[in-house]
Amino acid sequence: MAELFIFFEQIYRILFLLIPVLVSVAMIVWLDRRVWAFVQKRRGPNVVGPFGLFQTLADALKYIFKEIIIPASSNKVIFILAPIVTMTLALIAWAVIPFSETFVLADINVGILYLFAVSSLGVYGIIMGGWASNSKYPFLGAIRSAAQMVSYEVSIGVIIINVLLCVGSLNLSNIVLAQKDLWFVIPLFPMFIIFFISALAETNRPPFDLPEAEAELVAGYQTEYSGMMYAMFWLGEYANILLMCAMGSILFLGGWLSPIDLFPFNIIPSPIWLILKILFLFILFALIKAIVPRYRYDQLMKLGWKIFLPFSLIYVVLTASFLMYFDLLPGN
Amino acid sequence: MIAHAIVFYIFSLIAIVSAIMVTVSKNTVNSVFFLILDFISISCLFIMIGAEFLGMIMLIVYVGAVAVLFLFVVMMLNVAQQKNEWFNSSGRSSHIPVGLLVSIIIFFELIIVIGGWKYKPDLLDSIAIEIDTDLTNTQSLGTVIYTDYIHLFQLSGMVLLVAMIGAIVLTFRQRSGVKRQSYFKQISRDRKDGIELVDVENNKGVKIDA
Numbered sequence: 001m002a003e004l005f006i007f008f009e010q011i012y013r014i015l016f017l018l019i020p021v022l023v024s025v026a027m028i029v030w031l032d033r034r035v036w037a038f039v040q041k042r043r044g045p046n047v048v049g050p051f052g053l054f055q056t057l058a059d060a061l062k063y064i065f066k067e068i069i070i071p072a073s074s075n076k077v078i079f080i081l082a083p084i085v086t087m088t089l090a091l092i093a094w095a096v097i098p099f100s101e102t103f104v105l106a107d108i109n110v111g112i113l114y115l116f117a118v119s120s121l122g123v124y125g126i127i128m129g130g131w132a133s134n135s136k137y138p139f140l141g142a143i144r145s146a147a148q149m150v151s152y153e154v155s156i157g158v159i160i161i162n163v164l165l166c167v168g169s170l171n172l173s174n175i176v177l178a179q180k181d182l183w184f185v186i187p188l189f190p191m192f193i194i195f196f197i198s199a200l201a202e203t204n205r206p207p208f209d210l211p212e213a214e215a216e217l218v219a220g221y222q223t224e225y226s227g228m229m230y231a232m233f234w235l236g237e238y239a240n241i242l243l244m245c246a247m248g249s250i251l252f253l254g255g256w257l258s259p260i261d262l263f264p265f266n267i268i269p270s271p272i273w274l275i276l277k278i279l280f281l282f283i284l285f286a287l288i289k290a291i292v293p294r295y296r297y298d299q300l301m302k303l304g305w306k307i308f309l310p311f312s313l314i315y316v317v318l319t320a321s322f323l324m325y326f327d328l329l330p331g332n
Numbered sequence: 333m334i335a336h337a338i339v340f341y342i343f344s345l346i347a348i349v350s351a352i353m354v355t356v357s358k359n360t361v362n363s364v365f366f367l368i369l370d371f372i373s374i375s376c377l378f379i380m381i382g383a384e385f386l387g388m389i390m391l392i393v394y395v396g397a398v399a400v401l402f403l404f405v406v407m408m409l410n411v412a413q414q415k416n417e418w419f420n421s422s423g424r425s426s427h428i429p430v431g432l433l434v435s436i437i438i439f440f441e442l443i444i445v446i447g448g449w450k451y452k453p454d455l456l457d458s459i460a461i462e463i464d465t466d467l468t469n470t471q472s473l474g475t476v477i478y479t480d481y482i483h484l485f486q487l488s489g490m491v492l493l494v495a496m497i498g499a500i501v502l503t504f505r506q507r508s509g510v511k512r513q514s515y516f517k518q519i520s521r522d523r524k525d526g527i528e529l530v531d532v533e534n535n536k537g538v539k540i541d542a
Contacts, residue, residue: 003335078365109468113388120396124368127400131361131407143404150400157392170470299513 014095017105021094025238026056031279032238032286039290063231071133071224078132083225083232086125090239093118097246098173100256100270111172112160115247116153119202122240123149126204126211129233130221141220144297145204145211151304152201158312159195162188163251165319168330176255178330183254191315192252194308196284199244201304203237205285207292208300241285242278249277340380347373360406368399385470 030045030053037044045055070076096111098104108114123146130142164170166187167178185192201208212220222233249255255277256270295303323329346369353366371394378387467475477485530538 075359075361078361108384110384110388110470113385113392117388117391117396120392123396123400127403127407128365131403139407143408146400146404150397153396 013105017094018091021091021239021242022235025235025242026060027053028242028282029056029059029234029238031282032289035283035286036290039287060231063228066227068227068229069224071135073134074224075132075134078128079224080229082125082129082132083229083236085128086122086236087232087239089118089122089125090236090243093243094239094246096172097243097250098176098255099274101173101177103271104173107171107173110170112164112170112175112251115172115243116157116160119156119240119243119247120149120153122202125233125236126221129225133221133224135224137218138221138223141211141213141217141223144217145221148204148208148210148300148304149202151301152198152308155194155304155308155312156198156202158309158316159191159198160251161316162191162312162319165316165323166330172250172255176250176257179254179257183252183257183259185252185254188252188315188319191312192248194312195248195252196281198304198308199248200285200288201300203241203244205241206289207295209294210297210300213294242282245278245281245285246274248281249274253277253281336380340377343373343376343380346370347377361403364399364402364406367402368395371395371399383469385468385473 033055034044034052045052048054048058070079093115095105096108096114098107098111126145126149127142130138130140130145133139163175163184166184167175169175169178200206204211211217212222217223222230225233256274258265258268258270258273350366350369350373354363354370357363357366371390375387375390375395378384378390532538
């Protein structure tokens with residue numbers, strides 16, 4: 001009986017986390033389009049609901065009622081699995097994100113490795129979708145995207161090592177608590193910038209949205225998808241973007257901690273701070289989408305392998321030597 | 333404890349079935365997907381015995397990087413057709429003895445290891461390093477690898493480096509006639525290099541290429 005109770009309690013907690021995440025993904029799509037529109041002096045979606053807030057819900061309804069078309073020559077099982085994989089991977093990663101000292105679904109020892117692993121699995125949804133469509137443009141898009149994501153994962157991994165050197169633990173709550181006095185964005189500022197740009201590339205956001213470069217590849221790996229399956233790719237993509245923003249705010253911006261530990265700031269509940277930081281990073285994402293033109297593919301690869309990777313490796317050596325010399329190494 | 337056992341058997345069943353499917357399935361891309369499923373269920377098993385670091389590294393390295401490259405190669409080469417041809421050809425039986433030999437050797441090695449563990453319990457006392465249960469296994473791995481086994485660790489790093497350089501040397505080819513973009517050249521160009529004012533005489537024209 002007790003086990004059953006634990007089971008239902010866990011399900012309740014999972015739903016309590018997942019439903020807000022899904023709703024905020026819908027809201028974030030609206031925010032993205034709004035910011036994009038404001039930069040271009042347009043209004044953006046403003047008709048459905050107050051300020052157009054329900055635009056995404058209306059879109060989702062439309063997608064649900066559209067017909068799902070499965071190409072006759074596709075590999076049907078993998079074709080259907082691909083959006084499911086994308087969506088699932090984007091959602092399961094939220095299990096380890098700590099919203100406050102106590103409010104975390106799974107406070108595991110290797111939290112940051114789990115996040116890294118799940119975000120590196122995200123490439124499968126895209127490859128599966130692109131290959132199973134059995135069509136040229138989706139396949140080209142999938143190949144591009146896989147190469148891009150694998151390349152930028154390497155530099156994200158090295159950046160995570162930088163942060164871990166300063167923390168001495170792989171646990172996400174410990175990473176946040178280590179920033180109590182000083183957010184890592186200050187000592188590791190160059191790493192923060194590189195993390196941000198790599199996150200753009202990892203989530204296939206503009207200026208690195210080559211996998212779906214519409215001028216060359218129609219819509220990349222999503223070309224053959226329609227209806228709800230397309231919507232799942234789309235939701236998964238935005239959930240991944242939110243996840244990257246959450247990762248950035250936990251690694252560099254102090255997670256749930258308030259910027260100053262003084263009266264008016266520390267009465268605000270800690271999840272609010274994390275959400276504000278995620279929103280800040282997301283608005284930067286959206287602004288960059290509006291401002292920066294798309295990279296060429298060779299420029300993208302050059303940036304990832306020849307500039308980011310060596311620079312972040314050198315920074316690992318610098319950080320380690322600095323901590324060693326001033327005897328600041330964490331742990332025992 | 334029963335729940336633990338049930339979960340264990342689910343994961344191991346998935347691992348075994350997908351390992352069989354890797355060799356059985358006709359389509360090579362499907363084989364790679366089953367291989368990925370196998371990796372994932374094995375990393376779940378690692379996490380279940382408390383080796384969470386190994387499990388995560390398994391996910392990151394094998395599933396996140398190695399299997400992606402596998403998929404790449406298999407999808408690009410279109411091996412699916414080749415394999416089907418190979419299945420139908422008469423020469424297929426020549427591969428079976430080799431595979432059989434390898435699997436028999438692996439089988440006997442497993443019997444030796446597991447049998448020793450089962451019938452000679454004091455074998456466990458011969459492990460070189462005490463296991464400290466207080467530390468997380470990330471920490472205990474770190475304290476062992478970077479102190480007692482630092483030379484082996486660096487040696488394996490050297491092997492990887494040699495493999496990397498070898499792969500680069502094998503695949504690198506210098507193509508001639510490729511137009512490369514140099515940011516510095518582009519930025520450091522100024523008006524004097526780009527523009528020239530010429531007085532054109534009537535009915536004579538100008539030689540541009542001079």
